[in-house]
Every structure is written in C-alpha cells, then in structure tokens.
Amino acid sequence: MTRRYWNINLEEMLEAGVHFGHGTRKWNPKMAPYISAKRKGIHITNLTRTARFLSEACDLVFDAASRGKQFLIVGTKNKVADSVARAAIKARCHCVNKKWLGGMLTNWSTTETRLHKFRDLRMEQKTGRLNRLPKRDAAVVKRQLSRLQTYLGGIKYMTGLPDIVIIVDQHEEYTALRECITLGIPTICLIDTNCDPDLADISIPANDDAISSIRLILNKLVFAICEGRSSYIRNP
C-alpha cells in the first residue's frame, strides 16, 4: 500500500474548529485516549491523533479508489446535507444526504427494486410519456418521482453494496453504522467526544458539529479518492 503525504495542516484544522469536542458532561470514557485537554467545559481532542487517523484513512481510500472500489458517504443532518452532496459529486461516489432508510444496505434487494423503479420513472419522464397521462395520474407519478429523488437521489447509480462507507456523524447515523458492521463493510467514521470509537473500523476523532470541520475532513478524503481514481484510470 502506498504511503503518501496528505497536506494535513495544524493551522487549518484549528481554524476550522476540528479540535472542539462536546461538553465535559456528555463524553464517552472510551474516548479518553483521544482527548487532550478540558477547556471552558468542553473537551479538546488531540489533533495529532486526528491527523494520524486522517492520513491513514486517506491512504486506504486512495488505495481502494485506485483499485476501482465504490464509496458511499452518509451524512443526514440538514446542516451538512449539501456539503455531503457536493463532496460526493466531486469524488463521483454515492451519497445519502436525506434520511437513511432502515435496511438500505441489509435489505438491498428491496432497495434495488426501488432503484429500478426510480430509473424507469426517470426514463418515462425523459421520453415524455408523462405528458400523455391524465393530469391526476401525472401528478401522482411526479410526486413519487420527487420522493424517490430526495431519498435515493444520491445512490441512483449504485449497482451493488458499496465497498467503503464514510459516515459523518456517528450519533445521527447509528443505524447506517450498524448495518455496515453486520454486512462487514469497512467504515470510516467521524467521532466526537461523545461517540464510541470501537464501532467503526477507522474512527477519526474530530468535531462533528461545525460545518467547517466536516468540510475539511471530507475535502481531504475526497481529494484522496480523486487521486486514486485518476491513477486507476491511467493504469486499470
């Protein structure tokens, strides 16, 4: 596996507020090795650990992308929804930024059926068949289409289970994380001071509340994915 230098800058991370944790009362004692200090009632995560894990994650992701693996980014908080969507578009991987439907991965066959239906509806819309339906039916179909677009829009090109899943907030996406564990899919997760670091495979201790810190970490990972993809294209 190739080890590269990812430009993980201390100044950048501090400015984005990656080092802030949740309040002291709300911590998870398992996070003790990653917490460095306590300030004004909030825990401060140790950025050296963060940087280490982040660089490892980037390496892994780069490697996987250079072998043509599929990624899935999960982030459903409405604050981060459009950052996740943008990151996924940039890295050309799948994303779930609205509600994570239970069983999306474990009940893959049903999800696949829905995806087929979504694809067919889109085809119909493109060919203009919807205009020939009576108005009420057309409205019903359009409503279905918009629902499918919001929930499955990010994964509409997914053909099988993803190879690596990146999760943005462990508390919010607990179901997603559990599904990946049952299926044995490797996960990379952003951990805050009130989360469990043992659940995910690579847990990056960082601030999951501030949009700039999430953006920073996602950018690094997306950059790694893009690099890996480009090397994959060059020599498949």
Added chain:
Amino acid sequence: MASFAQQFRGLKCPPLNDNKFSTSKKNQNHYPPSLPKKTSVISAAAVAIANAQTRERMRLKEMFEEAYERCRTDPMEGVAFTVEDFYAALDKYDFNSELGTKVKGTVFYTDANGALVDINAKSSAYLSLREASIHSIKHVEEAGIVPGLREEFVIVGENEADDSLNVSLRSIQYDLAWERCRQLQAEDVVVKGKIVGANKGGVVAMVEGLRGFVPFSQISMLIRRLSRGLVNLFQKSTAEELLEKELPLKFVEVDEEQSRLVLSNRKAMADSQAQLGIGSVVIGTVQSLKPYGAFIDIGGINGLLHVSQISHDRVSDIATVLQPGDTLKVMILSHDRERGRVSLSTKKLEPTPGDMIRNPKLVFEKAEEMAQTFRQRIAQAEAMARADILRFQPESGLTLSSEGILGPLTSDLPADGLDLSDIPPAED
C-alpha cells in the same frame, strides 16, 4: 448471482450477530475489540460459499485492521506537527462564547426561518428571522443574508439542546442606527420618514429603521387644510390620513439610553421655506392666542402676529378678532432664520384702518393689493434713505449697487435680509 448473494446474506447475518454480542460481552475490557473472532466467523461462512465479492471485502477489512494497528503503535508517523506545537497553537484559536461578544462568521445555509452561520466554535450558530434585521422582513434574503456572506454578528443566546449559539444582527444595527441619528441631528439634516402609526398626542414615523415620535404640534397641517378648502379639521382624523405618507422630518431629541426619538415636521418645513420673502403675503392659521398676540402657523413656521400689528385701531381683546383655527392672510415683516421666528402683520393689509376688526373678509380679499402697495412704498423709502447716506458721507466706503442696495465697496450681496420693522411706516 443475485440469489447467491441473498443466500449468502441469509447465512451471514445471524451467526455474525450472535458472535458479536457474545464476544463484546467477553471483551468489554479488552482493547482492541473482538476482531479476530469476527474474521474467523466470516472466513468460516465464506469457505462454505466462496464469493469473490466477500473475499474482496475481507481483504479490504484486513487492510483497515492493519491500518488501525499501525495508528496505535506508531502514532507520530505521517503527522507534520508534534503535540507541543498543538498545545502552543491552541491558545491562539480559543473561542470566546459569552453573551454580547462580536464574532465574524460566514452564512452557509438559509431557510425560511433563519440562517446558519459558521463561526469558529464548537458548532454553527443560528440567526433567526427576527434577529436578522431591524425592519420586519419575511425572509432572510430581504436583509441581504445569502450563503457566503461574511459579517460581524453578536451572540445573544445559547441553545442548550445542541450546543449551538444564537446570533443576531439586530443589536449591531440598532447601535449603528442610533449613531447615525445622532450624527444627523448634529448636522441638522432633513430626513424623510414614513408614518406607520398614530397614538394619542402624535404619530409614529420610521426613520433609519427606528421608530420616532412626532407630536401633533410639530406637524404642519397646512397642506392638508388648504386642500380641504380652509376648513378647520380635527386633529385625530388627519392623523389617519397621514399613515403611509412620507414627510420631511428633523430630529428634535435623540436619546439612546431612554430610547427617545422625537422628530418634528415643522422644523423641516421651516427650513425648506426659509426663503420666504419679506413683504410677501401668505395664508396662515391661528395656532394659539397669547396676551401679546397670536401665533400663526404659516407653512410650518410659527409666526407671531403681535397685538399691535393686527390693526390700526386699538385691539383690546384678541379673542374678538381672532380665534384659534382661523385662517387669514398675513404679511411677513421679518424673518429670523436661526430661531425660525417670523414677525407678521395684518395692519399693513387693511385698506382702511380698523378693517381687521370690523370686516376681516375685506382684508382677506384686498390683502395682495395692499401688500403690493406697501412694498412699493418701502422701496421708495429705502431709496431715499440710501441716497441721503451717500450724500452726507461719500467717503464712508459704501456704494449703491445695481439693485439699489447699500453696501461696502467690496461685497456684492447684503449680509442678511433687511429688517424692515425699524423703518417707520409711511403715512399717506
């Protein structure tokens, strides 16, 4: 292939779950967690149905484990900075989250009820619709809040549920607005204010986003009264008509601590009509009566009609001649611009002395003619007086300009308007 996967999935899930639970109970104090067991179960199941996909996934999983182990054993590899650097730099990026602190932030998301602002803190801050601007708006976009806007906000509160802060732009805007009002008052500028409400005693006008009070006495009703054919109107009804109108206003009192903002319309009108000519006839309304005369409101300025100037005949009781609310034509005698005081007279407008008392209507009609005559007589008297001065003191350095105005050799225009009250009226 699909059925394969289904079968396989059916096999995999139950054993894995049981295993996970049992091992997690056993290995609660064990750090790292139960990884070897998990892989063995997977490998057991995988051996039964050798699936290329699963093998791939297992390989990936192993890579991840290795990476994790590496992280634990060698924590400093690949990291550009040390722990000491981190601690040293930590102080620089400390965040002060007390109420009332100003922070710079960037807006990154707007919705119907507010906007999310990214400040360098634990979590992003929320700017609600009410706090976005002094004026009442329906959507944050009207106040100019779009994603990407970088501005100063002030912290006004904290959300307990998710550690986010509430920020506001309103307080800053209030301070700015009061500051602006103070400056405008110092410069004595006329501003336009929209009337938004009325109450007992006056109306409320919006100026610079602040609500100011304009007492009835400070509103010049002249225009309205003229348009209604000089009928005396009750104060309240005019207030309702004034709603949604824009009036020129000037600041009378700006006090931020007591939140008092008092404006005046008549002061503003006084300014705009400061060029009232001496000797011109204007229509005015009697505002109030005093023992020494009556206050007449002409175009926003209060002029004094002294009792001696009402008529040639002696007027013993003003109330017999004038009543508050009466409209009459008066002539301007003098104009003190700094104090906004005007001296008026109706005496000059009487065709025959004593007319004001006996026959005010006649005075009214003949007012213009009388004023004309008066002006001519004054001009004549002036010319005579000037010629006299020149004759007797030719070396006094004064000269007669083309308009017949006496003045020093060097300047063109007179310093101020002429004060005619000193000149005795010419008798026929």
